Amino acid sequence: MADREEEFNESAEDQVPDPVAEPDKVPDEPVFDHDKMSWREEAYMTLGIVYYGGHIAHWVWLQVQEQMFPLVQPYV
Template identity: 50%
Template sequence: MADRDENHDESAEAKHPAENSGASLPATPGERVWLYCKGTCEVLGGLYYGGHIAHWVWLQVQDLANPLVQHWS
């Protein structure tokens, strides 16, 4: 009888060897810190360079729009 129970348990595991194979592994502590730092650096970079990029875009728009406005004036 004990042999049957052991065989039954083994066959159940053989049918479903890895139920969790599709799930991703949890992040290691080092990965979690890196992802946090990476996101922080991206936000701070966007805040710092965002103003510079917006100013550059504004100058480009003025360069393109000024000839049109002067033409209509």
């Protein structure tokens, strides 16, 4: 029985953290980095912008017309 008590236990629960070790550092770089994106991610984003860009631009144009019409109507 005495031998079992002297055996080294490698479980994470029993280990004491090293006070000298540096804590995990948070990277200063942004999570969204264009330099580290794969070509698939870049293609996916480009296709999304191309597809939805026209729809968004059209919606914005309609909103501008809707807001500007009452202002321009007296002069027409």
